[in-house]
Amino acid sequence: MIEKKIVFFEELRGDCHSILNEYLKKEFLVFYYSINRKYAERKQINKLIRTKMLINFHSKILKYEIYPQAACLAHKNLDYIFNKYFSQSPSVKEMTKLLDFPEISDMYKKELLIDLEKLYGTELIINEIVNTYEFTSDVHFIPKSHFMIHSDKTSPLIKGITLIRPNNFRVKLKNFVDHLKRLLLLLYPIYLLFIKIKGISNQKLPRRYKIGITINHPKSLFGMNYYTETIFIDDNEMPKEDVLFIDESGKININGYKKNGYKFTLLKNDRESLSADFFWNGIIKSFLPTWFKTLIWSIYKEPYFIDTKRRILQDYILWNIFVQNYEISNYLRKLLPDNLSKTHILSQNGIKTWNVHSDNSTIDPYLEGDMNNKNQTIYSFMHYDKLIVYGEITKRFIKKHRNKIKEYVKNGIIYSQIVNEIQNGKLKSALPSIIIAKKLPKIIIGVFDTSYGVDAQLRPEDGIQFGKNILKLLDEFPDIGIVFKAKKELELTPFLIPLYKELIKHERCLFFARYNEEGISAPEVITVSDLSISAAFTSTTAEALGAKKKGIYYDVAGNYIGEGFYYNRIPNFVAHSYEELKKLINYWLHEVTENSFNEFLNTYFKDEIDPYFDGKALTRVRKLFMENDS
Numbered sequence: 001m002i003e004k005k006i007v008f009f010e011e012l013r014g015d016c017h018s019i020l021n022e023y024l025k026k027e028f029l030v031f032y033y034s035i036n037r038k039y040a041e042r043k044q045i046n047k048l049i050r051t052k053m054l055i056n057f058h059s060k061i062l063k064y065e066i067y068p069q070a071a072c073l074a075h076k077n078l079d080y081i082f083n084k085y086f087s088q089s090p091s092v093k094e095m096t097k098l099l100d101f102p103e104i105s106d107m108y109k110k111e112l113l114i115d116l117e118k119l120y121g122t123e124l125i126i127n128e129i130v131n132t133y134e135f136t137s138d139v140h141f142i143p144k145s146h147f148m149i150h151s152d153k154t155s156p157l158i159k160g161i162t163l164i165r166p167n168n169f170r171v172k173l174k175n176f177v178d179h180l181k182r183l184l185l186l187l188y189p190i191y192l193l194f195i196k197i198k199g200i201s202n203q204k205l206p207r208r209y210k211i212g213i214t215i216n217h218p219k220s221l222f223g224m225n226y227y228t229e230t231i232f233i234d235d236n237e238m239p240k241e242d243v244l245f246i247d248e249s250g251k252i253n254i255n256g257y258k259k260n261g262y263k264f265t266l267l268k269n270d271r272e273s274l275s276a277d278f279f280w281n282g283i284i285k286s287f288l289p290t291w292f293k294t295l296i297w298s299i300y301k302e303p304y305f306i307d308t309k310r311r312i313l314q315d316y317i318l319w320n321i322f323v324q325n326y327e328i329s330n331y332l333r334k335l336l337p338d339n340l341s342k343t344h345i346l347s348q349n350g351i352k353t354w355n356v357h358s359d360n361s362t363i364d365p366y367l368e369g370d371m372n373n374k375n376q377t378i379y380s381f382m383h384y385d386k387l388i389v390y391g392e393i394t395k396r397f398i399k400k401h402r403n404k405i406k407e408y409v410k411n412g413i414i415y416s417q418i419v420n421e422i423q424n425g426k427l428k429s430a431l432p433s434i435i436i437a438k439k440l441p442k443i444i445i446g447v448f449d450t451s452y453g454v455d456a457q458l459r460p461e462d463g464i465q466f467g468k469n470i471l472k473l474l475d476e477f478p479d480i481g482i483v484f485k486a487k488k489e490l491e492l493t494p495f496l497i498p499l500y501k502e503l504i505k506h507e508r509c510l511f512f513a514r515y516n517e518e519g520i521s522a523p524e525v526i527t528v529s530d531l532s533i534s535a536a537f538t539s540t541t542a543e544a545l546g547a548k549k550k551g552i553y554y555d556v557a558g559n560y561i562g563e564g565f566y567y568n569r570i571p572n573f574v575a576h577s578y579e580e581l582k583k584l585i586n587y588w589l590h591e592v593t594e595n596s597f598n599e600f601l602n603t604y605f606k607d608e609i610d611p612y613f614d615g616k617a618l619t620r621v622r623k624l625f626m627e628n629d630s
Contacts, residue, residue: 003137004029007164008057008126010144014039015170019142024053028138031057031129033122057129059454064559066124067117067455068363068375074116075374075402077154081116082109085148089302091294095312098290099344103383103404104312107340110381111308117377119146121455123157130158140164182306186295189313193283196321198271200279204325209244209263210629212328212351214338216248222256224514224521226418226427229334231618233262238622244328265326267318272325287316315341323349329629334358337382344383352628356388356621358414360542360609362397366457368564374401388621390414390542391609409624412610412617415539416546418523420615423547429524431483438510440481443589445473446529447484448522448540452493458535458557460495466535466556467499469578474508476582482509485525487538489514526551531588533581536560536574537567545601546610546617550588554581570604 005028009016013036023030032054039045048054086092086108095104123141130139141157142164143150151163213229215221221228233240245264247253257264274283294309319342331346332354343353364371374380380401387405389395390413399408421427435444447470450456452463474482484503486493490513493500504511512520522540526532532544532551537560544551553567553574560568560576567574572588575581592600601613610617 004133005138006031006130006133006136007140007142008129009033009142010122012036012039012045012054013174015168015174016142016166018168018170019166023140024048028140029055031055031126033058033125057125062125062128064366064455064457066128067121068367068373070119070121070124071117071375071377072373073120073154073156074113074377075380078109078113078116080154081149081152082112084152086112086304089305090297091302091305091309094290094293095309095341098286098316099312099341100348101344104341104344106381106383107312108305108308110340110377111305113380114377115146116149119149120156123150123155126161127156127158130161136160138162142166179303183295183298185306185310186291186298186313188310189291189317192268192314192317193287195269196271196317197274197279199273200276201273202275202277204273206323206325206327207244208327210242210328211238211330211332211625212244212246212326213332213334214246214248215253216336217252218249219252219515220256221245221247221249221253222260223519225429225519226415226422226523227521229332230260230262231414231418232332232622232625234618234622237619238626242626244326246322265322267322272321274321274324278320278324282320287313311339312341315339315345319345323351330354330625332356332625337379338384340381340383347383347385352385353383354386354388354625355382355384356414357390357394357398360390360394360413360539361537362394364393364397365537365566366560368560368562371396371566372400376401379403386624388624390546390617391605391611392607393609410607410611411620412612412614413543413546414617414621415523415526415543416610417615417618419527419543419547419549422524422527429520429527430518431520431524431528434510434518434520435481435483435528438481438507440483440508440510441479443480444529445480445482445585446525446532446540446544447482448525448532448534448538449484449487450535450538451487452496457537457559460493462557463493463496464499466554467496467503469554469556469581471499471502471506472578473582473585474506477585478508480508482506483525483528484509484511485520485522485540486511486513531585533585542609545605546613547615548598548601548613550592550597552584552588573604 007023007028007030009032011034012032092105092108096102126141130136139161141161147165213232215229221230232238233243240262243263245257245262246267247264248267251266251269291313298306328351330352334356335358346353363375367375379398382403384405386407386409387398388409388411391410395408395410422429449463449466450458452458452460470482470484490497490500500511503509526544526547526549532541533554534541536553536555541551541553555574555576558576563569572584575584
């Protein structure tokens with residue numbers, strides 16, 4: 001039996017070329033996690049990739065569970081790794097002094113936590129691949145960075161794998177140049193300082209609003225009718241005069257704000273005045289010395305945490321200037337977490353910080369067994385006064401991940417109220433007219449896909465199968481029409497474009513990409529649907545149920561079978577095959593009465609996804625903000 005010799009490169013790039021050639025000469029099987037684009041375009045390298053002499057191990061078909069397992073390990077080892085390698089960081093002490101906030105170390109820990117998740121994920125994938133070979137002699141791993149952590153006793157790498165640290169001149173030079181490029185990030189807070197300060201003034205009165213809502217979208221805030229932060233505005237319950245949109249996205253939304261009469265500030269663009277006291281004590285005596293020390297330490301003593309240092313210094317400038325010029329009682333962020341430095345500065349100035357977690361999706365339903373494990377990193381180390389969640393599912397998920405939330409508020413599903421208000425005519429939607437113009441059948445099924453990726457719950461091939469099966473439904477159910485709402489823009493999912501074009505052409509299907517000409521959003525699709533089908537386990541089905549409309553999940557890959565998975569404990573709710581999907585469609589469209597559906601909601605979902613099922617979650621949120629006007 002011939003023993004395999006294997007080498008894993010975390011990153012292949014030009015400075016590793018001589019090392020790669022040595023391994024190829026020695027007949028090693030070569031895997032890589034990522035590859036520099038220009039290096040991959042070289043004729044020799046391109047040929048090696050095409051002939052499978054170089055294999056991308058990130059794209060190997062592996063179980064999704066590897067990634068939450070990596071997150072669990074990251075949480076388990078975080079404090080040990082931080083204390084061993086980073087606890088004496090001089091910048092942590094300096095940032096603590098700058099912000100008067102000892103817990104700023106949590107922000108450093110979060111960056112490390114995310115890095116550890118990626119690092120352990122890579123190591124676990126390597127283990128999986130090595131274990132597929134019955135006989136191996138030499139197995140080498142060449143990390144891109146964090147050599148000390150990869151070689152630490154806490155590493156999950158299986159025994160016998162040799163860690164290699166390249167030591168040639170080209171590698172050292174490339175690492176040095178990369179570090180210099182990263183150091184440039186620390187110049188950005190100084191740039192902000194110069195472009196933000198308009199002058200010094202002790203006479204200017206801050207502009208007063210009850211609520212400040214932060215905006216940070218890569219595309220227009222106004223690209224979807226009922227999805228973005230504009231849903232919080234209501235003439236009676238939360239008038240636009242009381243709300244300031246704090247836009248961190250640049251100038252993309254200016255026309256939309258002006259058209260709708262919204263109050264706004266472009267956080268990174270608008271020039272503002274400072275008081276003489278803050279300019280002297282906050283900038284000259286505090287910020288600039290801290291920035292200079294941080295830059296020097298980062299050059300020779302502390303090359304890590306560049307992103308965290310930049311974000312802290314950036315937040316110090318942006319949000320201290322903000323509170324000098326605006327007075328708000330409440331600060332709101334929808335879904336994604338804020339930097340800890342930001343929420344601390346706001347709290348320091350008497351502002352209540354809120355996060356509205358407008359999503360029912362968590363990692364837990366994708367995992368079998370214990371739901372108490374810390375299995376993700378993004379929603380960790382959050383500090384807020386109040387966190388609004390839909391129900392117990394999301395509360396459990398957030399609460400277990402080392403967050404410091406003063407109060408959790410189980411509020412119900414906010415998008416379910418949008419569905420109800422479209423139904424009763426309070427909100428307008430063009431979708432019913434579009435359905436009439438398309439001449440769809442009376443029975444409508446709303447279909448919602450999800451994000452697909454090699455390291456996601458569903459892979460690209462699952463997305464293709466999902467689309468194919470929806471086309472089959474159209475063929476086998478001639479009495480139904482389908483309104484398909486895609487989660488992504490078409491250009492981001494090129495592997496799905498041929499299928500989506502077929503759906504677009506079908507006479508009984510309406511297709512809407514994430515951003516579309518009519519601005520059609522998920523609540524509008526739910527409103528017109530007799531049944532909503534979501535790729536497992538995205539939030540849209542929960543949003544339908546919250547509006548007391550029927551919804552099910554479709555586990556197209558058949559990955560989540562058995563009562564160990566949360567949603568499988570609920571009868572007639574998850575289809576794991578196309579045949580099961582057809583049965584559930586017939587069941588929910590033709591066999592379930594209104595009374596039995598209400599009983600179903602109360603038995604399995606009351607409090608778990610929505611404590612109320614009254615379609616008033618958005619009203620409750622607005623009331624909370626308006627009443628908390630200090």
